[in-house]
Amino acid sequence: xxxxxxxxxxxxxxxxxxxxxxxxxxxxxxxxxxxxxxxxxxxxxxxxxxxxxxxxxxxxxxxxxxxxxxxxxxxxxxxxxxxxxxxxxxxxxxxxxxxxxxxxxxxxxxxxxxxxxxxxxxxxxxxxxxxxxxxxxxxxxxxxxxxxxxxxxxxxxxxxxxxxxxxxxxxxxxxxxxxxxxxxxxxxxxxxxxxxxxxxxxxxxxxxxxxxxxxxxxxxxxxxxxxxxxxxxxxxxxxxxxxxxxxxxxxxxxxxxxxxxxxxxxxxxxxxxxxxxxxxxxxxxxxxxxxxxxxxxxxxxxxxxxxxxxxxxxxxxxxxxxxxxxxxxxxxxxxxxxxxxxxxxxxxxxxxxxxxxxxxxxxxxxxxxxxxxxxxxxxxxxxxxxxxxxxxxxxxxxxxxxxxxxxxxxxxxxxxxxxxxxxxxxxxxxxxxxxxxxxxxxxxxxxxxxxxxxxxxxxxxxxxxxxxxxxxxxxxxxxxxxxxxxxxxxxxxxxxxxxxxxxxxxxxxxxxxxxxxxxxxxxxxxxxxxxxxxxxxx
Numbered sequence: 001x002x003x004x005x006x007x008x009x010x011x012x013x014x015x016x017x018x019x020x021x022x023x024x025x026x027x028x029x030x031x032x033x034x035x036x037x038x039x040x041x042x043x044x045x046x047x048x049x050x051x052x053x054x055x056x057x058x059x060x061x062x063x064x065x066x067x068x069x070x071x072x073x074x075x076x077x078x079x080x081x082x083x084x085x086x087x088x089x090x091x092x093x094x095x096x097x098x099x100x101x102x103x104x105x106x107x108x109x110x111x112x113x114x115x116x117x118x119x120x121x122x123x124x125x126x127x128x129x130x131x132x133x134x135x136x137x138x139x140x141x142x143x144x145x146x147x148x149x150x151x152x153x154x155x156x157x158x159x160x161x162x163x164x165x166x167x168x169x170x171x172x173x174x175x176x177x178x179x180x181x182x183x184x185x186x187x188x189x190x191x192x193x194x195x196x197x198x199x200x201x202x203x204x205x206x207x208x209x210x211x212x213x214x215x216x217x218x219x220x221x222x223x224x225x226x227x228x229x230x231x232x233x234x235x236x237x238x239x240x241x242x243x244x245x246x247x248x249x250x251x252x253x254x255x256x257x258x259x260x261x262x263x264x265x266x267x268x269x270x271x272x273x274x275x276x277x278x279x280x281x282x283x284x285x286x287x288x289x290x291x292x293x294x295x296x297x298x299x300x301x302x303x304x305x306x307x308x309x310x311x312x313x314x315x316x317x318x319x320x321x322x323x324x325x326x327x328x329x330x331x332x333x334x335x336x337x338x339x340x341x342x343x344x345x346x347x348x349x350x351x352x353x354x355x356x357x358x359x360x361x362x363x364x365x366x367x368x369x370x371x372x373x374x375x376x377x378x379x380x381x382x383x384x385x386x387x388x389x390x391x392x393x394x395x396x397x398x399x400x401x402x403x404x405x406x407x408x409x410x411x412x413x414x415x416x417x418x419x420x421x422x423x424x425x426x427x428x429x430x431x432x433x434x435x436x437x438x439x440x441x442x443x444x445x446x447x448x449x450x451x452x453x454x455x456x457x458x459x460x461x462x463x464x465x466x467x468x469x470x471x472x473x474x475x476x477x478x479x480x481x482x483x484x485x486x487x488x489x490x491x492x493x494x495x496x497x498x499x500x501x502x503x504x505x506x507x508x509x510x511x512x513x514x515x516x517x518x519x520x521x522x523x524x525x526x527x528x529x530x531x532x533x534x535x536x537x538x
Contacts, residue, residue, distance in 0.1 A: 035064055038185050039071040042177050049074070064189055065123065071185065072120045075146075075178040076113055083109035085171045086153070089164055097306045098164050101156035104310050105168055108149040111318070111346060111368070112175065114280060115146040119182075137422075137520035139186060141348065141390055144421035145368040147179040148388040151417060151445075152367065156308035183420035231288065234263050239270035248276045248287075248297055257281040267327065269294040275301060275314055278347070282319035289327035292356040292377065302333035302340035309362060313344035320369075322347040323528050324355050331359040335381050335404050341365045345389065351528045352376055359384065360401060366391045366425070370519045374530055383413035385425065386444060392426045392519050394532060400438045400460070409434075410467055412441035414448045424449030424479070426513040429537060434460035434489060439467040440482075443474035443500075451513045453483035453504070454537050461489025464496045476500055483510040484536075511536055 040049035053070045083106050090102035119142045126135040150172045157165035235251045236243030243266075245251040251265045262284050269290040276297060278285060289295025299314035301307050315329045322345075333340035342359040348369035356377040357364045363380035366389035373393040378385060381403045385393070400409045411432070416423045425441075430452070432438070437460050441450045466480055476499040482492065483504035492503055504510050515521035516534040525532050 032064055032067065035067045035185055035188070038188065039067060039074075039178075039181055041181050041184075043181075044174060068182070068185055068189060069120060069123055071178070071182055072116055072123065075175060075182060076116045076120070078175040078178055079109050079113040079116060079146075082168075082172050082175050083113065086168055089167060093164065095160060097308075098157070098160045100306070100311055101153075101160065101308050102164060102168065104156045104308050105153035105172075108153045108310075109172070109175070111280070112146040112149045112179070115142040115149075116179070118142050119146070134520060134523045136190065137523070140183075140422040141370055141520075143179060143183050143186065144388075144390070144418075144423050145346075145348075147176065147183065147418055147421060148368055148415065148423070150176045150179075151388075151415070152310055156310055158308075159303075159306075180418055180420070183418060187420055231266070232264060233266045233288075235265045236268065237265060237272070238268040239272060240268075243268060247274055248272050249274055252276060252278050252282060252285065255282050255285055257283075259284050262286050262321075262323075264288065267295045267297075271296045271298060273298055275299045276316070278315075278317040278319045278322060280318045280320075280346075284321040285317075285319060286323040286325070287327060288325050291326045292328050292354060294328075295326065296328040296330055298328075298330040298332060300331060300333045300337075300340070302331070302337035304333075304337040309339040309341065309365070310344065310367075312339060312362075313341040313365060315342070316344040316346075317350065318346040320348045320350075322350040323353070323530070324351075325353045325530075326355070328356040328358065330356075331363070333360070335360040335401075335407070345369075345371050345387075347371070349524045351525065351530045353530045362386055368423075370524075372515065372519060372521065372525060372528075372530065372532065374532060380411075381409050382407060383410055383442070383444070385411055386413040386415065388415035388417070388421070388423050388445070389425075390423045390519055392428060392513075392515050392521070393430055394428045394515065396427070396430045398427070398430055398432045400432075400434050400436050402436060408439060408467060409436055410439045410442050412450045413444040413469075414441065414450045415445040416447040416449050417445040419447050419477070421447070424451070424513075424518070426450075426518050427452045427455055428514065429453075429533070430455040432457045432461060432487075432489065434458040436460055437462055438489075440465050441480065442467040442469045443478045444469060446474045446477045447479070448474055449479040451479075451481040451483065451504070451510075452485060453481075453510050453513060455485050456487040457485050457489035459488040463491070463494030465494075466496050466498070466501060474500070481509075481513075507536060 040046050043049045086102050086105035090099050093099040119139055122135055122138050237245045237248055237251045255263050264286045267289045297315050301312040314331050329343040331340045331342040339362045340359055342363050343357045344365035346367045351372045354375045358379045360380055361382040363384040364378055366387035368389050371389050371391045373396055376396045379399045381401050403409045412425055414425050439462055478500035481502040481504045514535050515532050
């Protein structure tokens, strides 16, 4: 018979473990309830949002993951509804500029729906195999892009009477808030995702490797280094009729949709006057020209003609996995016509090698998602590298052109609007040829992020380095940095004293903005065949 002392110890331990389990359950429940409210934070129908998530089908995975998945599904539904509203309003619009803006909105909201759908699929892969750095990079890139599209939609109404803008703004406010909430939720959940409970069984489960997204072509041949004689070409464009197609648009439109293999379009030497759109369904296209200045795609669309900035692009690419080599993209509208984009990129994991991007104001619209530029030339005057993409420009030549009187040339205008977005611009090992007084960048949005490192800065880079957008807007929330630059414009003694400006002295901090870490480059750039340096130069 157990002694009274042993019985006391037994009951003490039983109570201790019961209370411990109860405390853990209470803590888990509190965390889940907090996530629920985070998912519905600031939405117009807060209680309805909570009920929708609580009423979602039970999942075999841990409850926090179920909340995240349900919140993503709700955001997808909202994006689809908002896109339908924009399309309906466009059909009824009597103003060309307004109609263009609404059709832009429908397309951009479609981008958001796609990016949220990709995110939902990635969450499923992530919890089935435990968290990987690549999955985390995918999720943050796609959610960041899905948040930014709504701002671009609203910016398109500049120059209209504002009535349609107000209607669509009310419609997309809910979506914007839902996606912002998703980014905040995922940030909170990152530490617990590896511990999500898999389905219970008696067999030890070995995680399978997470496959790349379906648009990442996996050909082993080195397409980028191949000469034209050895390159396998699927379509030839020639203005003189010696190819199958006379225009670039014809070749792009004829390319297979949703292709899992690389589709190579060779554009022969010539000047192609056209506006080209590589739609979202045109995946894994590689476009090869005969060299900068030899193969030229050119147009002159601009804001003063009534186009939205988004739609002024001479060449616009949204299909994932796009590669371009040895091509000039040009907009000839000139500085007096304001916004006139030469190249707009919404293509995730896209790469540009030995290309020239030429314009004046808003030349390169690095709109969204992961992009890499190597050995390219970019020409412009005002904000000529702008957007909210996640971008590395490496060993590129940046040229300031003659501005209009009273203009202050600025190279970058990065548009990060939320601190949880992973977007930003990194100029690494570049050459800034400032032929006129030039600033490195200015904060287009409150959390603008740009870093210039190990680059040559010409003499006309101004002593302050960076320029305000409007008064003190964004100066304490932006993140601008310089590391290891050289040349007459690289002196740091006169730089701005903003709270958000940083002189980076630690290589570990600078290393965050490299190909390896900033754009998750080692998981996709080797497949493109484009040359790159993964880390800082030694």
